[in-house]
Amino acid sequence: MTHTHVAGSIHADATAAGPQWLERPDDLNALDPALWSSTVVRGDDGVVSVGGRSLVDLAHEEGTPTYVFDEKDFRQRARDFRDAFEGWQVYYAGKSFLTRRVARWIHEEGLYLDVCSGGELTVALAGGMDPARIGLHGNNKSVEELSLALSRGVGRIIVDSLDEIGRIEDLCKENGWTARVMVRVTTGVEAHTHEYIATAHEDQKFGFSIANGQAMVAMVRCHYSEHIELLGVHSHIGSQIFDTHGFEVAARRTMKLMAQFAAASGTELPELDLGGGFGIAYTSADTPATPDALAASLREIVAHEARGYNIAIPTMSIEPGRAISGPAGLALYEVGTVKVVDVDGGLSRVYVSVDGGMSDNIRPALYAAEYSAALVSRSSEASAVMCRVVGKHCEGGDILVRDVFLPADIKPGDLLAVPAVGAYCRAMASNYNMITKPAVVSVCDGQTSTMLRRETLDDLMRLDVGE
Template sequence: MTHMHVAGSIHADATSPAPVWLAKPDDVNALDQRLWSRTVRRGEDGALEVGGRSVPSIVEETGTAVYITDEADFLARAAEWRDAFEGWHVYYAGKSFLCGTVARWLERAGLGLDVCSLGELTVALRAGFDPAKLGLHGNNKSDEELRLALTSGVGRIIVDSAQEITRLERLTEELDVRARVLIRVTTGVEAHTHEYIATAHEDQKFGLSINGGQALVGMVRCFHSPRIDLLGVHSHIGSQIFDTNGFEVAARRTLKLIDQFREATGVVLSELDLGGGFGIAYTSQDSPASPADLAASLIEIVEHECRGFGLPVPQLSIEPGRAICGPAAMAVYTVGTVKSVEIGGGFSRRYVSVDGGMSDNIRPALYAAEYSASVANRASSAEPVLSRVVGLHCEGGDILVRDVWLPDDLRPGDLIAVPAAGAYSRSMASNYNHTPRPPVVSVADGTVSTLIRRETLDDLLALDAGL
């Protein structure tokens, strides 16, 4: 199967306004289970159910827009990654979605946690997460961030620049502590993903270049620094990636760098982090590999490259985020307006406006990411109609689902559920147009729990010094 590029299929073909990959469904009520969390089903009344509760009954408690997380699905995915990569260090990428409860779920599942800001680090620490299992990322870490990481005992700091090494040398001396670090390197791998989320090519902000020699210089400098313990090398090639070809090239180049470091110092570094970025299914076109298949492929790649360089297999790490939390949640909205628009060539498009939009999911507007959707409060016997789910914001690009087949009898008051909304939706949410951000709830065994409460207008206006 040909995988969808993360930027999406924007243009229509010659005979239909629908993208070529989007087939008209025989049954508009059918669910592609690859897109939904594992407890989602349609009940006898046609409404979606998750975690033993109907979505309409959850919405009665929470209102819309709302993110609904399937707790059992989240925990099961975390366990699948942990078990598939047995012997590896598995760090959850907190930037995908993080709150206090999620941090405790991760610790219960035996995963580490990567954070990349003072806020994320503070959430993890206040949630009681073991600091020894935390990693701190960031291309421009402040003294405040580094000081908190050093004083709280964060297990590893992923160094991103020569200036950061200088800051660490100064702070470790000032605080009389040691820093455990990995050097983040750019491998020159062009991952097949959107430009904005490809992170290992040379012309971007992250890491120290292997090709330019900066990485080796930084590694040697850390090795000789009196208060820095150099653990190994970190590489991250991008996000929403469906195969391991890019990881093969990245492994080869990072292990060659480790070999060069051995030649320069006589020391073999003990750790290699291959990053994350594994894709999930947002539409029927996507078919991501299982954690077990990815683990088998990656260990084969690393072992092969280590044999070639005569190196022992290092302690390996990986950083899934989206792959754990993304499929575990849906976003649910209430339909407010439905109208058809003539688009030429004898075609029309149904526009479905809902009570959310780019403020609660910026990804479609940011890089034309594709999503799916389904009616959540009932089944329908009406014909499928090509539709576009749009938000309430004053922007023409405020699109949540660019192309989807929805029933012809869709009406105001219906509920629309968007699967695979657990990653980078709430974590990238904004207050555009002074819109409060939606709550995040979890459901398990019929019980709804609040993870993050709904933001209110009072919350927003409290920041306005003129009011």
């Protein structure tokens, strides 16, 4: 039975049910450390801070929405992967989030960097990355992008089509360059993730199929080219993956391919990249593995497969992106409206609208991604109510957090923060509805520094050259 509360339906005891994993919290003011960066704390005054900076103060100084990166957390996660995978090459996947400062952090922490476009390559170089420690990905690299990479001496290009191999050969012949390449292969692994971020099954745009022989054709083509040095094989099975079973299959199939190539050509290829896609905690239902656990498992898998195919263990690479940048970032929003809507069965849902939305985080609409949120401008002793945090865009699917418990006294002017947004949120931002992109700042030891300034309407109008 639904009972109407005298203070309004927001206080009724029947609200729309959330997912089974979402439990009513005992303390709404508590912050789950698994979801937030390492320096996030709630003070005695109820205000949450990160990197020694109050989020209330940041909102006053920077405005909202603003993306806030915890520099210490980011750097520590980079070091954790570097140290756990000692002896391997750890490439930070720049597509998750990249600025000149991020490139500098990666360089200073001793990682390599993977980029997917000429734009990302330009930012990486401007940030001080050694080009020899950069890899260039992409299924449709332009002549201009390949020329930039080759002229600057990037360490490797991951080739994705015979057309691309031809372009590389033409550029190298014309300019006297030699290209160092890896061949991206599809292993047929069905990663347990969303269809759009599973990238090793056969029916998709990336790589050469092992099953139908395309991979071997590409490897032979590169190996016998006068202008190409074939380094090895590259595989990537998907993203937001929580176990290593898929990597075991990928390692078995790629190393079998390398053994077959060695038998046919007389050459053992020196390198193998198993990609990234390591998952992080977006909600309390997520249980990601630590870098140490991932490293131990992947080392065992690779050693086992090398013994089985009687080949030397190649120089190994991995590509964590989300696992480094994701937990280090939070999005700070201001609440604009609170609305209670009746749903089926006499239940109600509380819609909390904030001043951002799908233009700064498209993942919930694109992948049905789940997130968490917390009231960060104050503490509250009010009861917990099931809420849906939505944006300001003219779309019914403009949802940032589908289901989350927030205090029943949530109101306009409150500040909400969404954790674990450092990867694939601001990096995928758009100007839908002519909304300007939010600022990105980094915080460390009480200091704030702008990474990306907030866009303005003047910025948008400068691009509109028609009258």
